[in-house]
Amino acid sequence: MNRYLVTGAGLLVLLGFVCALAVVGSRRSGGDEGRVAASDGGYAPGHREGIDLSAGWLWNGLVRWTTTTDHKDIGILYIVFGTVAAFWGGLDGMMMRLELLTPAADVWSEATYNALFTTHGLTMLIFFVLPVFFGIGNYVLPLLIDADDMAFPRVNAVGFWLLPPALLLVRAGIFFQVGGQVLGFFLPPEEIALLLSVEEVGVGWTLYTPLSATSENPQITTLLLGLHLSGVATTVGAINFIATVVHERGPGITWANLDILSWNLLTTSAIALFAFPLLGSALVMLILDRTFGTAFFAVGNGGPVLWQHLFWFWGHPEVYIIFLPATGLLSTILPKFVGRKLFGFRFVVYSTLGIAVMSFGVWAHHMFVSGVDPRVKASFMAISLAIAVPSAIKTFNWLTTMWDGNVRLTAPMILCVGSIGTFVVGGVTGVFLAAVPIDVVYHGTYYVVGHFHLIVMGIIPYMMMAAGYYWYPLLTGRFYDRRLARFQSWLLVVGTTVTFGTLVVLGLLELPRRYANYPAEFAPLQQVASIGAFLIGMAVLLWLYNMVWSYWHGDPVESGDPWDLKATDQFTREWQWFESRLESRYGMQPTTPDAVRPSATADPDAGSPQFAKGVGSLAENTGRTVAGGLLAGFVGTMLMSGALFAAVAIGVFDTGSFAELAALAGLGDSVALGYTVFLLGGTTTWALLFLALQEYLPGRLRVGTGLAYATVMSLGFMIAFYSGQTGLALVGYVGFALVAHWLYGFGLAVVLEFLELRRTRRL
Amino acid sequence: MSEADEPWVVTYAAPLVGVLLVVVGISAGVLGGYSVVQSELGLCGSPSIHVASEETTAGYVGPDGPSLERLPVENLTDAEAAAFRTALDAPTREASIDGDVEHLAAFRAGVLVTYDGGERYVTLASLNECVGVPPLLFPLGVAAILFGAGGVLTPPLYRRLDAFENAAE
Ligand code: HEM
Ligand SMILES: [Cu+2]
Numbered sequence: 001m002n003r004y005l006v007t008g009a010g011l012l013v014l015l016g017f018v019c020a021l022a023v024v025g026s027r028r029s030g031g032d033e034g035r036v037a038a039s040d041g042g043y044a045p046g047h048r049e050g051i052d053l054s055a056g057w058l059w060n061g062l063v064r065w066t067t068t069t070d071h072k073d074i075g076i077l078y079i080v081f082g083t084v085a086a087f088w089g090g091l092d093g094m095m096m097r098l099e100l101l102t103p104a105a106d107v108w109s110e111a112t113y114n115a116l117f118t119t120h121g122l123t124m125l126i127f128f129v130l131p132v133f134f135g136i137g138n139y140v141l142p143l144l145i146d147a148d149d150m151a152f153p154r155v156n157a158v159g160f161w162l163l164p165p166a167l168l169l170v171r172a173g174i175f176f177q178v179g180g181q182v183l184g185f186f187l188p189p190e191e192i193a194l195l196l197s198v199e200e201v202g203v204g205w206t207l208y209t210p211l212s213a214t215s216e217n218p219q220i221t222t223l224l225l226g227l228h229l230s231g232v233a234t235t236v237g238a239i240n241f242i243a244t245v246v247h248e249r250g251p252g253i254t255w256a257n258l259d260i261l262s263w264n265l266l267t268t269s270a271i272a273l274f275a276f277p278l279l280g281s282a283l284v285m286l287i288l289d290r291t292f293g294t295a296f297f298a299v300g301n302g303g304p305v306l307w308q309h310l311f312w313f314w315g316h317p318e319v320y321i322i323f324l325p326a327t328g329l330l331s332t333i334l335p336k337f338v339g340r341k342l343f344g345f346r347f348v349v350y351s352t353l354g355i356a357v358m359s360f361g362v363w364a365h366h367m368f369v370s371g372v373d374p375r376v377k378a379s380f381m382a383i384s385l386a387i388a389v390p391s392a393i394k395t396f397n398w399l400t401t402m403w404d405g406n407v408r409l410t411a412p413m414i415l416c417v418g419s420i421g422t423f424v425v426g427g428v429t430g431v432f433l434a435a436v437p438i439d440v441v442y443h444g445t446y447y448v449v450g451h452f453h454l455i456v457m458g459i460i461p462y463m464m465m466a467a468g469y470y471w472y473p474l475l476t477g478r479f480y481d482r483r484l485a486r487f488q489s490w491l492l493v494v495g496t497t498v499t500f501g502t503l504v505v506l507g508l509l510e511l512p513r514r515y516a517n518y519p520a521e522f523a524p525l526q527q528v529a530s531i532g533a534f535l536i537g538m539a540v541l542l543w544l545y546n547m548v549w550s551y552w553h554g555d556p557v558e559s560g561d562p563w564d565l566k567a568t569d570q571f572t573r574e575w576q577w578f579e580s581r582l583e584s585r586y587g588m589q590p591t592t593p594d595a596v597r598p599s600a601t602a603d604p605d606a607g608s609p610q611f612a613k614g615v616g617s618l619a620e621n622t623g624r625t626v627a628g629g630l631l632a633g634f635v636g637t638m639l640m641s642g643a644l645f646a647a648v649a650i651g652v653f654d655t656g657s658f659a660e661l662a663a664l665a666g667l668g669d670s671v672a673l674g675y676t677v678f679l680l681g682g683t684t685t686w687a688l689l690f691l692a693l694q695e696y697l698p699g700r701l702r703v704g705t706g707l708a709y710a711t712v713m714s715l716g717f718m719i720a721f722y723s724g725q726t727g728l729a730l731v732g733y734v735g736f737a738l739v740a741h742w743l744y745g746f747g748l749a750v751v752l753e754f755l756e757l758r759r760t761r762r763l
Numbered sequence: 764m765s766e767a768d769e770p771w772v773v774t775y776a777a778p779l780v781g782v783l784l785v786v787v788g789i790s791a792g793v794l795g796g797y798s799v800v801q802s803e804l805g806l807c808g809s810p811s812i813h814v815a816s817e818e819t820t821a822g823y824v825g826p827d828g829p830s831l832e833r834l835p836v837e838n839l840t841d842a843e844a845a846a847f848r849t850a851l852d853a854p855t856r857e858a859s860i861d862g863d864v865e866h867l868a869a870f871r872a873g874v875l876v877t878y879d880g881g882e883r884y885v886t887l888a889s890l891n892e893c894v895g896v897p898p899l900l901f902p903l904g905v906a907a908i909l910f911g912a913g914g915v916l917t918p919p920l921y922r923r924l925d926a927f928e929n930a931a932e
Binding site: 012015098101102104105106107109110111189193194196197199217483486487490491494527530531534535537538 | 769774775778779782783785786787789790793794797807811853854855888889890891892893894895896905908909912918
């Protein structure tokens, strides 16, 4: 035996011993035995039953969980199933990262690597994300909209129970393959020829034809059947969510006060309803091509590009199907820990609806390197760039909600903030890919893997965990370990950033994706990415540990308002339900905080910031505000011109710069035209930008805000209008530019303030 | 002790360093350990070849096909020939070459092997290389995990200690 093996094994035994000691130690000290949880969130009795392995207990449990139609139970089932899938798909991811530690394909074979990234992608996208979101939705959506249950409880159960067989069909290859190898030791190969011919599918999760249509591996057909089944399950679930939100809302819940998570789940379900049946058809066509001799995707008929069109017509909406629920959770959870209502609620809803519609018009951006007419590509490029806008709206609204807020850095909040960060990087790298010339270069590289993992790992699982933390007291009546959770959240953010940031860099170095091996010079970066991935793995395990451990040992909640939401007027319906349950079951009295302040007011210190200080709706105000802004901008620009002309007179500012501005605007190099452009810009663009931004700029007085704004702008001006001044002339130029801008900001602010005073007086 | 007075070094820094060590240890330990196991058990080092079906081969030998080298099966080494014949009948059309490999370059490029009057297109399916890391990585990795575990366990240990000292006061 190899001596290293012996040493290492010895250390491993030691490690096992230490772990065992730790377990025994924690049992013995078992601090919490005396304490009994005083409450629960609805489905389990207040004190935790120990795990009892008698046949009767097991049988009862089995019957209960397989036959339940209670939305809360089905929610839990979905969440557990999705988590199992996540661990399975995550294991694939870890195995890939293990392979990528070394440049050669030496840990697993190339074929195994191909199988890993195929099953990883499918398991994660289809069996992890939506099931967990459907689970969270099942649990809380009826509570949020005050419904008794989902609209079709039994359909709900059926929809869930289609998923486990679907997952097994998709991943059956591993059982066949291993089973064949094991049986191969005992039986002659001829007798198990079928088994030996089955392998895990390695054609890539996009299942591109002709490879997927012509590969002999019978598991491909099984996988297609499994995917089809999961599609049916998703469609059924989506219909149920739509019917629930539309028909089961309790009295008092209208479209106007429907909460943001329900809006997002409704929209997601609507997209799913249109996307998944189409995927189903495409899958059936492919199954027929493989087994029935049809030729939908044969060259001469639809050809490989037909599959790509059908696949991505589902595939891109799917991206938003999995992303929107995460944004819904973020919009729900983040305001609670800032003490403010979600800023621009209505615009967040509109952006969600906008994404839903636009998501069906961008699919061909996944086919920029396929044989598609360049004119078609150009139009898809345009829409793909435009779809960034609604997402940006969401991002700005989240940031604005946080701005100047009373941030409580709990674990869910850390995950919210982390999500915004990774989403911005993931989103912006995506905007680049929407441009055809860039995509042509980077489509086949790790840049793409880095880009989308920043979202599929960055925001989606973050928000699932954040929801888990946020509603943990509601589900279990206990708190999770909050210090561990905060550590875990930071660790997750660090791991994700390291891993997928590195992949973006590898992609920029043009390392191709989807290969088990790579040139040795990439090894250091690949190793960093793998270490980061294992950090993610540790963070996920810590989360799971916390969830399980705290179920028995967490601190029991002391009221129905564990997050102090009443104090900021955000005690939403699911918590009200929880509180009344605590009261009716355990006689726990509802609490009242010492002081309650509204979550939305115009007072920047207290509630959510508003667009404009005036009264009335945004639409009513817009016209008046814009007109006022233009007037103020004009006055400001005139003041500024005065200072600039003085600078010209002294000789530190060159009017030639105005001529350049005119040339830039395509008007030839005339100083007069250039000045006109300048005047127009100062009156419109810069003034309106100030109106949009003023609430978020520093300075409590409007004049202060105006000066701050002008100072920032002056930097850009100095660079743009610089005409080679040196020495003292440069000092003069900078000085005059600054003063000119201050005059502009001053004029702008004073006129605006004056207009507002006049209006409020008259009112 | 309230949550607030625990030093951040204990709550965050020590476990972070610990987790990093554990993670690096896992990478090193698994690679190092596997490399030892892999060579002890003979799980690597024998490349495997794929033998195309008759139809696929026909597509390569026609007048429009690429110009490919031909290699009579008699010229293959015994191990190569054995692998070729196994792959011919194998459901996945693949087999590994357990023995001398002389025609790796030809397989890598793709070659027509002629046999018993027929011919088949043969390519390399997998090089099946051995993990090329020093075996010392395994013990080092496990040691790193052990040290790292210490870091991860710092906060609870610290709390114990703290409670102990305060009790003594
Ligand atoms: C634990 C974190 C994760 C790690 C370490 C990881 C790692 C990887 C790796 C190494 C690849 C293959 C890259 C290549 O060879 O080109 C990959 C591909 C993929 N991953 Fe992940 N992944 C993680 C999480 C996720 C999640 C949460 C999702 C979806 C919700 C996801 C979806 C995908 C998809 C769809 C692909 C296929 C990309 C392609 O076809 O090129 N991954 N991942
Ligand atoms: Cu897309």
